[in-house]
Amino acid sequence: MSEQFSSQLLERAVDAFSGLPGVGRKTALRLVLFLLKQDSEIVKTFAQSILDFRNNVKFCKTCHNLSDTDECEICGNPKRDRRKICVVENVQDVLAIENTQQYQGLYHVLGGIISPMEGVGPSDLEINSLVERVKAGDVDEVILALSPTMEGDTTNFYISRRLEGQNIALTTIARGVSIGDTLEYADEVTLGRSIVNRVAFKEQNH
């Protein structure tokens, strides 16, 4: 863009924001001018919290989730079921599953998904460390909770091969029609899978 700001300070602040994903120049300008109206302490806290996060946040040495300490709160929580490991692609997925309040086991964050198109191979992901955790014993179930895409299926398959011979149950999260969705509007693949993978009525409604 050919915009000429009357202020270098403004220019640099707009550049900073417009470097973020999904933020264009106009949105960046709006955000910067919003911050100008805020108390300078608020802006200081804003900048400091971002710096603190970037410089001090750690990845849990066990599950690779984001953490303030070497071991994350979930891995360090004695109330969690240490015999279950839920394998997810990224940190957002941990949050999504935690928000359901339906899972009390541990996690393993791969840090991505196998994608030949994007040049992401198994060695780029935390798969070796997952295998080590399982081999160390004390685990009786690994739950694969990756996206139901071709990459997800590939990654699931690769992990299942690496875990062959281990004395664990290997499961994937159920795929099916969303709760509250009408059959009419479910996509064919999902609906097809949910028929093939049907479960006993009593099992589902216990």
Next chain:
Amino acid sequence: MSEQFSSQLLERAVDAFSGLPGVGRKTALRLVLFLLKQDSEIVKTFAQSILDFRNNVKFCKTCHNLSDTDECEICGNPKRDRRKICVVENVQDVLAIENTQQYQGLYHVLGGIISPMEGVGPSDLEINSLVERVKAGDVDEVILALSPTMEGDTTNFYISRRLEGQNIALTTIARGVSIGDTLEYADEVTLGRSIVNRVAFKEQNH
């Protein structure tokens, strides 16, 4: 939201971003995780440029545009036509008009618009300083370039009353800008034309 982050640092960074206008928790999380992937120097520059802007940017003592110095680049530029003052609502409007490259005069940023609904009266705006600039002489035209809304019309009318008796041409930008549209989002050609084809204030309001 009931989200529980495993990291306080993450929590605070997401809080910071989600305080921005139009940024929800999910977008904030995405932005924060994006910054985590960036080089720490880039994040440092990001935070620093925002702090520098907030702490050091000034308002031009003459036109109240954003500036790095006491007098902005436009007011200090000897090539600009000092006999014309274009009155705008805010800093974005200066940028919008500058981008048309159709105007070579000076500006006057009101810092808002008269709006009884939002409790903004004439004394909250830089109207007295505009009258002083005109009374000081050396000005032969004041161009009112406010948004064509009811508030804009009210402000135009108020300013025209305050400038009565001054030996100047009082014009408004041509209403090529669609009624109800704000200047910020008008396309450059329309906005440029509307400045070139500005009309006498009295002609328009007969």
